[in-house]
Amino acid sequence: MTTAATSTTKVGADAAGGGLRFYGVWLIGIVVLIVLPMIFSSGGSLTSFSLIGIAIVFALSYNILLGQTGLLSFGHAVHYGLGGFAACHMMNAVVSHGWPIPLPFIPLFGGIGGLVFAMIIGWVMTKRAGTVFAMISLGIGELVASSSLILRSVFGGESGITTDRTALPKLLGWSFGPQLQVYYLIAFWLVLSAIAMYALTRTPLGRISNAVRDNPERVQFIGYDPHVVRYLAYCFAGFFAGVAGGLTAINFEIANSALLGAIQSGLVLFSTFIGGTAFFFGPILGAILVTYLQLGLTNLTTAWQLYFGIIFIGIVMYAPGGIAGLLMMHRPLIRAGTLWTVIPSYLVAIVPTIALACGVILTIETVARFSGGDAINLFGIAFNPTSPVTWIAAAVLVVGGAFVARLTWRRIAEAWDRAATVARDRGYLA
Amino acid sequence: MTAAIEVRAVEKRFGNVGIIRDLNLSVAKGERHAIIGPNGAGKSTTFNLISGHIAPTSGEVKLNGDLISGLQPFEINRRGLSRSFQVTNVFARMTVWENVRCAVLWATGHRYAFWKNVDSLPEVRERTAQILDDIHLTHRRDVPAGLLTYAEQRELEIGITIASGATVVMLDEPTAGMSNAETERAVALIRRLTEGKTLVIVEHDMSVVFGLADRISVLVYGHIIASGTPEEIRRDPKVKEAYLGEEAH
Ligand SMILES: Nc1ncnc2c1ncn2[C@@H]1O[C@H](COP(=O)(O)OP(=O)(O)O)[C@@H](O)[C@H]1O
């Protein structure tokens, strides 16, 4: 979806081709969203797709801050959660007053909830960027999360605010009782929000947000107040986080203090960063992956948070551009036709890298299950966590895997350097 | 006629160190004014004081007769004063095109607009293309600014500074670190782009200074010891002693 970022600045026939490709990507995305539940129609898949759709909206809203404006927030879930509460209260009000507002309009009120709070706290928060902003966002996050347990009339205390989405007026005969209908509602808002957030990056404000990210000092000398830019970006991020929160409220028919908390804030930071903040589609990949991991890993292991931590550290250290960054690194090589020179080194690296990963998994699971746990099932092989055989296998895999993997990684780096140099010489920078 | 820039009795202290002492400077409209002086004299600090980057401890700065000391840099910029930086200060991750376009946006009235597509603003596009053409970087338009060569970054720095169409342009050592050929090219560029504008320039190359400037001010230890035409400065005994003598001109 970032192809447009470069294609729009080119001229003539190139722009026409780029435009076609650009709309093609969006169209494919929409078609995929429509047909997905037809291919994977089980209840579990529908639930997963719904959660992923919400997570994508939330992560994209977070990237307005992190990737577009350079603001690292530790409290973004505040707007998500408040959007959820706003949506729940609105749904209950619609039902009790008999207002003619059908369910698909409810996420808008979630957005307004997130936006209003962003407008109130944003001005003070965005006075400074960097560490000051990060610290204040952490404080606000804690403040709101703890208030939500104290202010019972608004937040419903521990149990939260419940609602019944099917009690709202029907739209075109849809009651939104079945998960499939909820999925399509989420998909609709996902498309709407993604288009709006992408369009935002192509506006004067969107461009200046990037400039503020890169160099807030210089922005002041081309007529802009970086504080205002950060504030407006914060409001937009708050709005779309609120939309995501509203979708969550519809999906679960409840809003509670967990939506606002530090765990949600951490998770959206995690998804966005893993996906890659430098490209519009990065957070989409991150949200898909993290939601899947979360759903999948929680069933497989009690130590799933440990895996999240390892993945996060690995990405921060070795691929700070995230998945999107890793993918887009290959673009100049593809264009210059030198990608094939690095593929063999990738293939060679696969086996030792997998061995290393298995060793790490085995080690973690051994520790996690040592005092009373099931056998570890790795690719159909059962390992007993209290058996020395398992420990030795884990040690051999970790040490041997790491040793061989490092050699193969070095070969990748060398092959990369050669291929990238050729690509640069042929004039392909990105 | 009111001066473009009027600095009166400005002091600047960092802690208890007086860096700028009783600074007085007047730059007439349409004038090309060079500020020279040894390293550490306070030339960049003077730029910072005028452009609002730092506030004076006391004294006042006027732009076209209006008091601007105490205003924020963006407020001063909106009143038609634009400056460049001695150390290149661009938007590193954005392309050359984007760098210049950002500098065009406020002046063309688009401000914080979030309802307009930035790619379909004809006057923005034309002006950006014109500036890129002026600074000879059209062929590098899609390259991230951080990947430009040093000389190219210096040219982009000038491009960003003039892009808003400000009537008062301040350039802080625009040719520092350039080769002779690059300097020559940059000076021709500056001469052409600041035609009809007020220019304040800090420059170390004396042949550039005496070739370009209508008037020169000599800054030593945060104080202007002489201000006048190149001829007057050349003959000034204080200047000879304090500055030009050292440079053996
Ligand atoms: N923010 C600051 N804090 C403390 N000292 C500063 C600051 N900015 C500049 N100075 C000092 O002021 C003096 C003048 O610096 P500067 O204006 O950069 O000189 P020039 O541009 O003439 O070489 C130097 O001694 C420098 O160390």
Ligand SMILES: [Mg+2]
């Ligand atoms: Mg200086």
